[in-house]
Amino acid sequence: MSTALPVATPAEVRREAGRLFRRHRTTLTVALVVHVLAAGAGLAGPFLLGQMVDVVTGSGSAARVDVLAAVLAGCIVVQALLTRVAIRRSLVLGERVFAELRETFITRVLGLPLSTVERAGTGDLVARTTGDIDALSRTVRFAVPEILVALVTTVLTLTAAVLAGPLVALGAIVGAPLLIAGTRWYLKRARAGYLWERASYATINGTITETVDGARTIEALGLGDMRVTRSDDDLREAFAAEKRTLFLRSVWFPTAELAYVLPVVATLAWGAWLASAGHATAGQVTAVVLYMVQIVDPVDRLVSWLDELQVGLTSFARVVGIANVPPDRTPSGAVPSGEDIAAEDVRYAYVEGQDVLHGVSLDLAHGERLAMVGPSGAGKSTLGRLLAGIHPPRMGRVDVGGVPLVDLDVDRLRREVVLVTQEHHVFVGTLRDNLALAAPSATDEELLRALAAVDASELVEALPDGLDTVVGSGGHQVGPAFAQQIALARIVLADPHTLVLDEATSLLDPRAARHLERSLSAVLSGRTVVAIAHRLHTAHDADRVAVVEGGRIAELGSHDDLVAEGGAYAALWESWHGSSAPADAR
Template sequence: MSTTTPSADPTPAGALPVATPAEVRHEAGRLFRRHRGTLIIALTVHVLAAAAGLAGPFLLGRMVDTVTGDGTETRVDVLAAVLAGCIVVQALLTRVAIKRSLVLGERVFAELRDTFITRVLSLPLSTVERAGTGDLVARTTGDIDALSRTVRFAVPEILVAVVTTVLTLTAAVFAGPLVALGAIVGAPLLIVSTRWYLNRARAGYLWERAAYATINGTITETVDGARTIEALGLGDVRVTRGDDDLREAFAAEKRTLYLRSVWFPSAEMAYVLPVVATLAWGAWLASAGHATVGQVTAVVLYMVQIVDPVDRLVSWLDELQVGLTSFARVVGIANVPPDRAPTGAVPAGEDIEASDVRYAYVEGQDVLHGVSLELAHGERLAMVGPSGAGKSTLGRLLAGIHPPRQGRVDVGGVPLVDLEVDQLRREVVLVTQEHHVFVGTLRDNLALAAPSASDDDLRRALGAVDALEATDALPDGLDTVVGSGGHQVGPAFAQQIALARIVLADPHTLVLDEATSLLDPRAARHLERSLSAVLHGRTVIAIAHRLHTAHDADRVAVVEGGQIAELGSHDELVAEGGAYAALWESWHGTPASTSADAARSRR
C-alpha cells in the first residue's frame, strides 16, 4: 500500500484558512470551560458507573479464593448478591451518565454551530469570492457533520474510555500488585504505534478534507455552468477536471487508510498481549505461592475487561482526528482578516467619488488601473463596455463590496471601507444578476430588507418592480411559502423579489449590475422604467449590455481595459464617434454618423 506523504500545506491556494493546533486547543478549552459544571457532573457519574463495574472481577476473585480455601469465610451467595447489586447499580449509573454526556455534546455542538454561522455570515465577500464556493460549502456540510459526530459521540466515549481504563488498571493493581505487572507488556507497542499515527493523522485528514472541498467546487461549477459547458463543447474538459480531483481525493483517502491499517492492528495486539502475559505470569506466581488463584483470576478478568474501553479509545481516537481536522477548518473561519476597519465616521453628504482606484483579484495583476470618477447625488450613470473590461469590478468598489488596492472610494467625503457594514448598506446597495429566494414566506423574504415594514409597504415595493400581479397570483399571496421545497417561482419573479428588497432598504445610491438580465427585453424595459420612477432623486449606477439603459442615463462611462475610456452623455458620446458610438451602432443598428448628426441637431 502506498505511503505517499501529503504536501506540507494541504490547503489549496486561495482557500479559507485552517486553525493551528494551538488555536484548536484554545477554542476547545474555551468551550469546555463554558460548560465546566455539566462536564464535571457527567464525568463524576461515569466514574461511579465504572467503579461499580469494577466490582465484578474483584468479587469473582474472592469467590474463587473462598471455594479454594485461600480466602476468607465469606459465603459465596453473599458475594453473588453483592455482585448482582453492583451490576444493577452500574446499569442505572451508565444510563444517567450517557444521557448527561449526550446533553453536554448537544449543547456544545449547538454553540459551535451558532458561532460558525455567525462567523460565516461575517466573512468579507471578497474573501469568499477568492476562496470559491467549494471550500465554504465543504466546511458548512461535511466538516460540520464530522464535527457533530465528534462532539456528540467521540468526545464523551473517549472521556469514558480513559476514565474506565485508568480505574480498571488501578483496580488490577489493588487486586494483585505482582500479577498486574503483566499488564505493562502491551504498553510500549501501544505508545509507539499511537505516537506514529498521531504524528501523521492531522496532515492526512487535512489533505482529505481539502480534496473533498475541491471536488465540491468542481461539481458545483459544472452543474451551474452546464448549459455553457454544453454550448462550448467543454464536456471532456470538465470530465478530465473531475477525474483529476477524484484521483487527488483517492490518494488522500488511501493515505489515511494506510495510517489506520498500520495503527489498528498494532493497537489491537497491544491490548490483547496483556491478557496472555498476565495469565502466564499469574500462573507462575500462583504455582510459586506468590499470589492466590483468586488474585490471578481477578487481574486476568480486569485485563479482559480493559480490552473494551481501550478498543473504544482507539476507535474513537481515529474519529477524533477527523473531528479535530474539521474543527480546525471550522475554527479557521475566524482567522479571515477583515477587509475594512470602520472608524465610525459619518458621511457629510451623498456624493460618490472614486480617486485613482486600482484593484487586483490576484496580486500583481490589476484589473482596474487608476480609475477616477465623481457622481453627484441623484445622478444616473450607465457603465458599458466589453465583457471583462472591469465594469462589474468597478461597480463592486463603488458599492463598498471590495476595498481598493490603491486609491479610495468615498461617500460624503468618508471612505466606504471606513463605514460599518450596516451603515454602508444604508448608503449604497449592490444588485447583481445573481439572486436568491430564501425558504419561508414571500413576506419573510421581503422583510429581510425592512423587518418593520407593513404589508402595504411590501405591496408598494412589489408594485414598484412590476411584481404585484405575480404576487396576487400566488396561492396565499404574501403568506405563500417559497424557496426550496415551497412554491416554485420563476427566475424573473425571483429577481423582482430581490429588487423589491432594495426598494424597501431605501439606500440613496444603487449599483445595478445587469440586474434585469434574466428578464425578457420587454419586461426588463418596463421594469427599468418603473425603477426610474421609484428611484427618483437617488444616485443610480447601472452596468448593462442593453444600451437603452445608457440612452436614458445622465452620463455614460465606457470602461475598456480597466479604465474609463469615455465619459459623457449619450448624445455627446455618439457625436464624438468613438467607442460608444460603435457600440450603439452595433446594438441599435443606426450608423454612428447618422446618430451623431441627430445628436448635433438636437443641441
C-alpha cells in the same frame, strides 16, 4: 483564482476547545463523576469473582459465596443505572456544545467579507458548512464523551488490577510500549492526512457546484470534456488522500489490537507462575486476568474513537479557522457629510501583481444616473463592486460624502450604497419573510408597494396565499424573473441613496426588462444609480455613460456627446441600434 479559507493552528484549536470546556465545566464535571461511579461499580465484578475463587479454593463457607454473589448482582444493577444516567448527561452536553459551535460558526460565516468568499470560491465554504460540520457533530456528540468514558474506565481498571494483585498486574505493561509507539506514529501523521482529505473534498464540491451552475454555458461552449477531466483529476486527488488516511489506520489499528491483547496472555502466564511459586493466590490471578480482559473494551473504544477524534479535530480546525479571516474594512465611526460618490486613482487586483483596474477616477453627484458599458472582462463589475464598497481598492480610495467606504461598518454602508447583481436567492419561507429581510418592521402595505414598484403586483396576486405563500426550495415555484423582482423589491425596501445595478435585469426578456426599468425609474428618482448593462437603452436613458475598456474609463460623457464623438461608444450604439434595439429606444 480561488484561495482556500484559513485553517486554525493546533494551538488555536486547543484554546477554542479549552474555552468550550470551561464554559460547560460544571455539566462536564457532573457527567464525568457519574461515569466514574458507573465504572467503579463495574470494577467490582472481577474483584468479587477473585474473592469467590479464593473462598472456594480455601474451603470457605457457601454462605460467603452467596453474599459475594449478591453483592456482585447489586453492583451490576447499580452500574447499569449509573451508566444510563451518565450516557444521557454526556449526550445532552454534546448537543449543547455542538449547538453553540454551530451557532458561532454560522455567525462567523455570515460576517465574512464578501470579497473573501468570492476569492475562496463556494467549494471550500460549502464543504465546511456541510461535511466538516457533520464530522464535528459526530465528534462532539459521541467521540468526546466516549473517549472520556473509555479513558476513565481504563485508568480505574488498571488501578483496580494493581490493588487486586500488584505483582500479577506487572504483566499489563507488556503491551504499553507497542501501543505508545504505534499511537505516536499515527498521531504524528494523522492531522496532515485528514487536512489533505478534507481539502480534497472541498475541491470536489467546488468543481461539481461550478459545473452544475454553469451547465448550459458548458454545453453551449463544448466544455464538457474539460470539466470531466477536471472532475477526474479532483477525484484522483481525493482518492490519494483517502488512501493515505486508510494506510495510517491499517497500520495503527492492528498494532493497537495486538497491544491490548498481549497483556491478557502475559498476565495469565505470569500469574500462573506466581501462583505456582506461592507469590500470588489463584483469586488474585483470576481478578487481574479478568481486569485485563475487561480493559480490552475501553481501550478498543479509545483507539477507535481516537481515530474519529482526528477527523473531528481536523474539521474543528477548519471550522474555527473561519475566525482567522481578516476583516476587509476598519470602521472609523466617521459619518458621511453628503451622498456624493467619488473614486480617485483606484487600482484593484484579484491576483497579486495583476491589476484589473488601472487608476480609475470617477465622480458621481447625488441623484445622477451613470451607465457603464464595455466588453466582457473590461472591469465593469469590479468597478461596480468597489463603488458599492464590496471590495476595498488595492490603491486609491472610494468615498461617500468624503468618508472612505471601507471606513463604514457594514450596516451603515448598506444604508448608503447597495449592490444588485444578476445573482439572487429566494429563501425558504413566505414571500413576506423574503421581503422583510430588507426591512423587518415593514407593513404589508409597504411590502406590496415595493412589489408594485418592480412590476410584480400581478404575480403576487396569482399566488395561492399572497404574501403568506411559502416560496423557495420545497415551496411554491418561483421563476427566475420573479425571483429577480423579489431581489429588486428588497432594494426598494432597504432604501439606500445609491444603487449599483450589475445587469440586474439580465434574466428578463428585453420587453419585460424595459417595462421593469421604467417602473423602477419612478422609485429611483432622486437616487444615485450606477447601471452596468449590456442593453444600451439603459445607457441611452442615463445622465452619463462610462465606457470601460481594459480596466480604464476610455470614454465618459452623455449619450448624445459620445455618439457625436464617433468613438468606441458610438460604434457600440450603432451596432446595437441597428440590430437589436427595441423600437421605443430608436
